[in-house]
Amino acid sequence: MRSSPIISNPIVSRESGGSLVEQIVRSVASRIDDKLLRTGARMPSIRQFADEQQVSRFTVVEAYDRLVANGYLESRRGSGFFVRERASMLANNHAVALANPVAQQFDVVWLVRNMFRQLPPQKMPGSGVLPHDWLDGELVANGLRAISRVNSSQLLHYGTPQGFMPLRQQLQLKLAELEIAAAPEQIVTTSGVTQALDLVAREFTQPGDTIFVDDPAWFLMFGSFSILGAKVIGIPRLHDGPDVAKLAELAALHKPKLYIINSVMHNPTSTSLSAAKAFQVLKTAEQHDFMIVEDDIYCDMHPGTAVQPATRLAALDQLNRVIYLGGFSKTLAANLRVGFIATSPQLAIRLSDRKMLSTLTTTEIGERVVYKILSEGHYRKHVDRIRGKLDSVRDDVTKRVENLGMKVEYRTPAGMFLWVETSCDSIALAEKALEQGILLAPGSLFSPNQLPSSRMRINIAAMSDPGVWAFLEKEIG
Amino acid sequence: MRSSPIISNPIVSRESGGSLVEQIVRSVASRIDDKLLRTGARMPSIRQFADEQQVSRFTVVEAYDRLVANGYLESRRGSGFFVRERASMLANNHAVALANPVAQQFDVVWLVRNMFRQLPPQKMPGSGVLPHDWLDGELVANGLRAISRVNSSQLLHYGTPQGFMPLRQQLQLKLAELEIAAAPEQIVTTSGVTQALDLVAREFTQPGDTIFVDDPAWFLMFGSFSILGAKVIGIPRLHDGPDVAKLAELAALHKPKLYIINSVMHNPTSTSLSAAKAFQVLKTAEQHDFMIVEDDIYCDMHPGTAVQPATRLAALDQLNRVIYLGGFSKTLAANLRVGFIATSPQLAIRLSDRKMLSTLTTTEIGERVVYKILSEGHYRKHVDRIRGKLDSVRDDVTKRVENLGMKVEYRTPAGMFLWVETSCDSIALAEKALEQGILLAPGSLFSPNQLPSSRMRINIAAMSDPGVWAFLEKEIG
Known part of the structure; x- marks a missing residue:
């Protein structure tokens, strides 16, 4: 049997770990890394390699393809495969690593x-x-497998800016259980509550405007609102909701555009809003004409009002002055990036357009997985x-x-x-x-x-x- | 055999379409929709239903769960399953549909x-x-199936704000083929080029600032930039790139912060940038101190410079003044929502933080699928x-x-x-x-x-x- 000048020994074995393709890729790559194969060297032809290593040509084609994709080889049309220049790129990696010390500011x-x-x-x-x-990783993995088996052309398109309709119908049912009436047309999916907050804040504030938050509250939004140029002011949080006297006083003084509140299972205190406080908050919002953003991301961790009283602002106000946010990052999987906004029909159109202009759509893949888990009763x-x-x-x-x-x-x-x-x-x-x-x-x-x-x-x-x-x-x- | 008062006939059959669970769900749901089952009616117990329909109890449990999830039934702890009130929610749907005529503005x-x-x-x-x-829907579906089979805890976490590292390493290789040296630390994944443009525009402009675009150009960004309060001005596009005399004249007049350009396979003309024009554009940008955003979303539709000359600005400038954008919505699947920014190490950190504050992370699920397709040589x-x-x-x-x-x-x-x-x-x-x-x-x-x-x-x-x-x-x- 003829021997190639550069791959002389058997490099695959049916006993060792990994597929034949993986063994070839690993072996050729390590020879290139170790400079046993020089830059510019011509690889054996596919037929030659297959004969020498006693594997199928198909296996070699697949291995060479991966080596090309990983930058080890290059294919020159008509003349075969050659070992590529990699040194310059690797040097660049190193330089950047040195130039980029991890910033350790505590902000x-x-x-x-x-x-x-x-x-x-x-x-x-x-x-x-x-x-x-x-x-439950398997719950999510099963969902992914199921959607990968449906008509695969569904995976190709953009989806719709407002979000996957069947999911929005499920959310309608979920909200109805909280006594919040929201038709699917009033719901816009988002890449988690984070994007929902970003879209709402951009809709309602200009640089210099004031946004109220709970104090203490989820820190990420302080940063989000700051880069929009908004002034962020905290309303002290007590055991049953905000300090409403302080809320009224600060509202008169600062004329906020928005008040972001975790009504239920407040982060970080795990307290929830009482009915009396909820009513006071809504009256104050009306009097000083600001919108309320009710971030209910911890919704499903709430054990029911028999265990801890909790009143949702949106259940009282029915999405007039209250914009309701929710999502599945805490309970299903953050990686699916599925959150949503429920609001008035008019505002839903505006926020959907705004979402379209800043990220076009969110991925329907995650939305289909959440839909499946909700609709099959697993959630x-x-x-x-x-x-x-x-x-x-x-x-x-x-x-x-x-x-x-x-x-x-x-x-x-x-x-x-x-x-x-x-x-x-x-x-x-x-x-x-x-x-x-x-x-x-x-x-x-x-x-x-x-x-x-x-x-x-x-x-x-x-x-x-x-x-x-x-x-x-x-x-x- | 005892007969339930409300589900009297056999409703499942091993011959008809769908699983037994689906048949039960469909059949019960349609009886509720048709008012054959009244609101508040008690459903047969799981055992009773299973015996009557000669299916397993497990099948009934699953069907009842789905009916609860879909708002047809409610479960009252200890007392069984009951038909739910649905009328109010459906009425609401209808009202919104009427209140929301499709806006037909031509904008x-x-x-x-x-x-x-x-x-x-x-x-x-x-x-x-x-x-x-x-x-190729199957290519994407295969990718999804493959990642759903890996350690499923990978599907649960947030991912990292800068994006899935192995994908960024693949992108480094892809960019190296275009003679653009970018370490993975210089790459930030985004939800398509749309989010990349939004992040960059928010980083570099304040309301009132000017952004240059090609004329003609991709329309979505006119809307994106307008809602940021930016002034959008077009630079006439010729067969080999922009009208550089006009570019210099307008730059002196308007002092733009950014110039967004499709250097290769320009949308909508399919023209590409000549070397001479590329050099002129960079000199003008330097003279008038604006950044260039090179949107290369049509990159992989370019047939090579032997067929159509094309010079990428980032290949000349090496990501100093040029921010390079790319993505896979046109060639793989828009639904994956995978795009990216390649830029200087310092700006990559800033844009990654900005991405974190507006959407936290992009979904690693899509990024893993693209990684797989790139690294295995299928792309x-x-x-x-x-x-x-x-x-x-x-x-x-x-x-x-x-x-x-x-x-x-x-x-x-x-x-x-x-x-x-x-x-x-x-x-x-x-x-x-x-x-x-x-x-x-x-x-x-x-x-x-x-x-x-x-x-x-x-x-x-x-x-x-x-x-x-x-x-x-x-x-x-």
Whole structure:
């Protein structure tokens, strides 16, 4: 048998790991990386390679294709495959890595960037999402498989700017259970609540305008609104909703355009709005003519009003002055990026057009998966399970936190967060924790003015790691 | 056998279409819709239903779950399943449908909204995308199936704001082939080129600032920039790029912040930038200190410089003053929503943070599918096929268009668009076409000032329908 000058030994084996194609790719790539195959060298022809390695030509074609796609080989029409120049690109990688030291400022963007660090989930009590093993990856994977089996041309088009119609019909049913009447035409899907907030804020504010938020509140929106040039002002949050006297006083003074509020399962305190407060908030909004954005992302973590009273503003107002936001990032999968806006028919058209002009459409793939999970009745049971799991750890985590000498600000019977008083500088604590690979969520991040704070948000689902408790014991206990 | 008072006859059959669960759901739902089952009526217990219909209890549980999810039944803990009140919600649907007559203004938003109409693809010569049967739904469906089989916890998290790292590594290789050196750290994924343009425009402009675009150019961005408060000014496009004398004159006058340009396969003319023009554009940008945004969404439709000369600005400038945009909506699937920005390392961090604040992340699901298709070498062949198909129809469509008395402005040897002179009012023509279910793209939409125009963009892949030709023959021929 003839031997090629550059691939002389058998490089595939039916025993070793991976497909034949993968073995060839790995083997040729490593020879190129190790300079055993020089830049510009001509590869054996497909037939020659197949004969020598005793594999099918189809296998070689596929392996060469992947090597071309990965920049190892280039194909010159009519003259075969050649080893490519890779050095210059790799050098560039290195230069950028040096030029780009990680910015370690402790600002609004900090915790969010850190959310995306590859820390083990059990070391992230500061995270705002449930650990993977609390969610159901198979439920999502099954949904993806199912939609990949339908008429595949459905996967090709843009979808519609307002969102996948059957999902919007399901959302209509979901909202009806909360006593919010919203036809599918009043619903616009978004890439999570984040895009919903961005679209609404851009619709209602000009640079210099004021937006009210809860204090404390979800920090990402402080950054979102700041880059729009809006002034962000916090309304103190009490156990049953905002301080309404303060709300009225600040509304008279600042003439806000919007008030963003978590009525139910407020982040970070896990408190919910009482009926009386809800009514007061709506009256104040009417008097001072601002819109209310009710961010109900934690909706499905609420155990029902028998356990914790909760009134949704949109149920009272029926989407006149209240814009209702929801989504599935907390309960199904953040990666699906499915959130939504429910609002008046007129505003739904405006926000849908605005969405179209800034991202055209959201992906219907995620929307189809959520539709499937909702319409087949899996969602209801899934969130029941999550609530049950949260209930099973809440008391224990609360007790252990209190035993360390921290005070839990609101002992609520629901939700995934505890808002605790650490009696120390929570930023210093978070910095020390990060050195040990633990992500905490210091209170100052939740302050609209990033004021220093001794409070901290704890995700009760992410407190199973003994190392986290040992760290807190050492620093606080 | 006992008979339930409300479901008396067998409603499932192993011969008829659909699973047993689907048959039960359909049958019960239609009885409720037809008022054969009254609101508040109690359903048979799961056991009773299963016995009567001779199906497993598991089947009944699943069917009842879906009926609950779809608002037909409600489950009352401990007392069974009951038919739900649906009338109020459905009435609301109807009211909204009446209150919301379709706005038929003929503006920038018009054609985009119409793109999403459910017209048959062969009736959409005005569409900016290829018909489904020109693309490869199975390629995308296979990708989805493959990622649904990996460790499913990967589907749950947010992904990272800058985008899926292996995809960014693939994009580095793709850009290297265009002589653009970009490390993965310099690449930020986006929800299509639309979001990329939105992020860049928000980064560089304040209300009142000026953005230059080509004239003609892709209409959606006129709307995007207008809602940011930017002034949009067009630079006349010639056969080999912009009118550079005009560019310099207008730059001195308007001091633009950005110039958005399709250097290669310009939409709608299918012309590409010559080397000489590219150099002039960069010198002008330097002199008047504006950034260039090179939108290369049609990149892979370009047949190579031997067929049509084309110079990319980013290849000359190496991402200093040029921000390069690309994506896969035209060649793979718009629904994946995968686009990207390549820029300097510093600006990549800023744009990634800005993306995080407005949509948190893009979905990694789409990014993983594109990664798979690129890295396995399928993409290259797929776009070869698309180019081959375009080549096979271009001459014929061009000839037939000319036989109707229309003039093709630029007879380019590549691309999917013809830019034609109709010698009539193209808006009136488009309105008449729409009445017959045909979507045309009148020239005025591509004008930054929406000036009246007798030109029209034709998608050569969408000209196979005899009805379209008959319409044009009647109106123009």
